[in-house]
Amino acid sequence: MRIGSKESLATAILLAAVGVIAAAVWWTNVEVEDARRQRREASELARAQTDLRLVTFEYVLNNHERARAQWYQVSRRLDELIAASRFSRVAEEEILVGVRDRRTQGRQIFDELVSVSADDRTVAPRAELNRRFEAQLLSRLFILQQDNLAATFRLSDLATERSTAAQRRLLVVSLLGLALIAMIAVAMSWLIRRDVLAPIARLQHAAQQVATGNWSYEFGKGGTDEIGQLTRDLGSMTQSLRDSLGQVERSNRELAALNTELKAFSYSVSHDLRAPLRSMDGFSLALLEDYGDKLGEEGKDFLRRIRAASQRMGRLIDDLLGLSRVTRAELRLQAVDLSALAREIAASFRSDPPGRSVRWEFEDKLSMRADRELMRIAMQNLLDNAWKFTGKTRDAVVRVGARMRDGRQVFFVADNGVGFDMAYTDRLFGAFQRLHHAEDFPGTGIGLAIVQRAIHRQGGKIWAEARPGEGATFFFTLGESEDEPRGQDNPAG
Amino acid sequence: MSLEGKTILLVEDNPDDVKLTLRAFKKANIANTIDVVHDGIEALDYLFARGAYSARAATPLPTLIILDLKLPKLDGLGVLKAIRADPRTRLVSVVILTSSKEDQDVVSGYALGANSYVRKPVDFAEFMEAARVLGIYWLMMNQALPEHAAK
Numbered sequence: 083m084r085i086g087s088k089e090s091l092a093t094a095i096l097l098a099a100v101g102v103i104a105a106a107v108w109w110t111n112v113e114v115e116d117a118r119r120q121r122r123e124a125s126e127l128a129r130a131q132t133d134l135r136l137v138t139f140e141y142v143l144n145n146h147e148r149a150r151a152q153w154y155q156v157s158r159r160l161d162e163l164i165a166a167s168r169f170s171r172v173a174e175e176e177i178l179v180g181v182r183d184r185r186t187q188g189r190q191i192f193d194e195l196v197s198v199s200a201d202d203r204t205v206a207p208r209a210e211l212n213r214r215f216e217a218q219l220l221s222r223l224f225i226l227q228q229d230n231l232a233a234t235f236r237l238s239d240l241a242t243e244r245s246t247a248a249q250r251r252l253l254v255v256s257l258l259g260l261a262l263i264a265m266i267a268v269a270m271s272w273l274i275r276r277d278v279l280a281p282i283a284r285l286q287h288a289a290q291q292v293a294t295g296n297w298s299y300e301f302g303k304g305g306t307d308e309i310g311q312l313t314r315d316l317g318s319m320t321q322s323l324r325d326s327l328g329q330v331e332r333s334n335r336e337l338a339a340l341n342t343e344l345k346a347f348s349y350s351v352s353h354d355l356r357a358p359l360r361s362m363d364g365f366s367l368a369l370l371e372d373y374g375d376k377l378g379e380e381g382k383d384f385l386r387r388i389r390a391a392s393q394r395m396g397r398l399i400d401d402l403l404g405l406s407r408v409t410r411a412e413l414r415l416q417a418v419d420l421s422a423l424a425r426e427i428a429a430s431f432r433s434d435p436p437g438r439s440v441r442w443e444f445e446d447k448l449s450m451r452a453d454r455e456l457m458r459i460a461m462q463n464l465l466d467n468a469w470k471f472t473g474k475t476r477d478a479v480v481r482v483g484a485r486m487r488d489g490r491q492v493f494f495v496a497d498n499g500v501g502f503d504m505a506y507t508d509r510l511f512g513a514f515q516r517l518h519h520a521e522d523f524p525g526t527g528i529g530l531a532i533v534q535r536a537i538h539r540q541g542g543k544i545w546a547e548a549r550p551g552e553g554a555t556f557f558f559t560l561g562e563s564e565d566e567p568r569g570q571d572n573p574a575g
Numbered sequence: 576m577s578l579e580g581k582t583i584l585l586v587e588d589n590p591d592d593v594k595l596t597l598r599a600f601k602k603a604n605i606a607n608t609i610d611v612v613h614d615g616i617e618a619l620d621y622l623f624a625r626g627a628y629s630a631r632a633a634t635p636l637p638t639l640i641i642l643d644l645k646l647p648k649l650d651g652l653g654v655l656k657a658i659r660a661d662p663r664t665r666l667v668s669v670v671i672l673t674s675s676k677e678d679q680d681v682v683s684g685y686a687l688g689a690n691s692y693v694r695k696p697v698d699f700a701e702f703m704e705a706a707r708v709l710g711i712y713w714l715m716m717n718q719a720l721p722e723h724a725a726k
Contacts, residue, residue, distance in 0.1 A: 352675035353645045356697055360674075361591040364699035368598060389698075396697030407678075 085277055085307045092270050099262045106255035113248035117241040120174075123167045124238035127181075130160040131231050138192070138227070142220060145199055157189060174240055177233050184226045184233075191223045281309040285316065297324045341410070348406050355399055363392040394526075401528035404459070408535045413453050415540075420448035420493065423458060424482045427465050440472060445483035448493065452540050452560055460536040463529040464495040464556055470523050471499035471554065490559055498553035510546055581714055583609045584637040586618045586654065587672075588646050595699065596641070596672070596706065603707035607714060610637065615649025618642075619657055622664050636667055639713045642689075644673040644680055652683055659688040668713055 134156045141149035164185065169178055198216050281304070291299040301317030304310030366385045374382055421444050428442045450457075465480065472478035481496045502510070502517045509515040511534040516527040533556075537544045541561045548554035583600075587593050593611055600609060612618045617627075618640075624631040640658070644651035651671065658664045670691040671684045684692050693709060696702050 349675065349677055349679070352677050353673070356674045356695070357589055357592065359697045360595065360695060360699070360702070363697055364591070364595040364598070364702065367699040368595075393698050403677075 088273055092266055096263060096266055099259045103256055103259040106252050110248045110252035114245045117245035120169060120241035121238050124234050124241060127163055128231060128234045130163055131227060131234060134160055135227050150196060153192060161185060174237055177237055181230050181233050184230050188223055188226045191219050195219045277307060285313060292320055297327060348403055351399060352403055356396055359392040359396050363389050398526045401526045405528055405532050408456060408459060408532055411456060413539065415451055415453055418450050418452045418454050418457050420450055421446050423461055427462050431469055440469060440478040440480055443479060443481040448484050450560055456536040456539055460533045463533045467529060468495060468497035472497050475499050492557050492559050494555050494557045496555040501548040501550050501552050501554045503550050504548060507546060581607050581638040583607050584640045585609055585611045587643045588613050599703045599706035600710060602703050603710050605710040614647040615654045618654050636664060640667055640669045641672050642669055644671060652687055655687045655689060670709060670713060
């Protein structure tokens, strides 16, 4: 049975018990009121009968006409009282019938008495006879009156008994009702303990177990009531959490395995892929140096091409390793002085080709919270780019600074180099994407992919604005995690 | 630029790299004796005069060991560990000359007591420059320990 049903049932029983007690109180009240009325009526009857007796005595003593009239008056009042009295029970009704009978007899006797008294008393023997008859009648009348008085007292007693009995019944009903209420209270308390508190304590224990990491804790089947349902729901919730946790763990293991594999791959690339390139370059140079005179110009050109290709391949491998390193690097956020970092990097640019000069304009006190190593890699590539693409610009200027845009600090690296067509901006940050011919501006096409990944790793965004022939500006922000890296940054892509 | 009696031990398994390294040293006018071994075990045999190298017992240790990391049988870091663990070879200068500049290699190399870490560039001209600087520094500039201190 559900807890709600049990609660409803207990409430219904409680209400019923209270109702029974209330009904008993009301009924007892009615009974007592009725009994009180009967007693009042009985005592009025008794008073009227006493009055009747008094006027009877008065009549006997004085034999006045006035007393006789009074007697009939009192007698009539008594009859009216008897007729008006309401006694519903059989025993009382029987008593009342007796009272009425005796009243009828009494009236007849009194009538006879009156007629006897009216007789002439002058005749001695008749007077004597009358006197004796009168005495006899009086005696009968008094006996009848006495009986009626006794019967009236009996009625009063019966009323008192009824009232007492009603009160006793009320006591019993009240006690039984209270006992029932007490029993229900005890039963409810026991049920609450058994069906609510104990299961809740078990649930609490289970929740604690799960909270402390015991994911395999069994919640059990639970009963048919609401808490049983809750137990099952929590159990299945924990089960699905356990499942997804398992999935996450599996994915994590797979990712860790992939990462290890990637590391091993990078390691192997780093060691093994460069060795053959060294041989190609080294022996080509050896050929040029030792046998150059036998090769002729075309032969030397071929060898130089082999060397150039080997070196390009070497740079490509290095850049790819750099990209993978940026992805794998552990983040260490700290205060970074971008101005100082930019100056440091700019100082490393040699005049290559000789005579190249760039005006560096760095704003002071550009501070940010970032990973110093990733920022160094990003700025190195951005300034490399700026240096490279201003190679054919007179009065080359490269600026580094920051502006507030939408309440956020946006850093920029701007140059007045060749720029690019904004139509290609989507491809700008993809690995191996180049917007210029290699003969004009050499490069592997990985630099900006590395920059983007370094910025994304730090929760930032990067974008560019440019016009062909007028230069390019790269903007970036840091620490906005709400913007997920886009497809181009996908390691699998 | 040769200095008498100062031997270099080159530990390198790739014959192309051996050839190129020797050429680079020659081009840099380093005329010291360069002994070449081709794996980690052979390197330790050479240093501790064991097996095929037992005849070396009386020969002084090399002044400089140029060590590749990816080696058959026992890799460069294992060789370095063994060199630093033995009191006889503990103080010999070891320069790691290898392809990789992976952090794990550089950090472990220095942690195990390498004196220097040089990456082989693809560009042979750069390689020759590296070999030249290496030779100048470790064979001429660097004040080696007195013989008896190494014992």
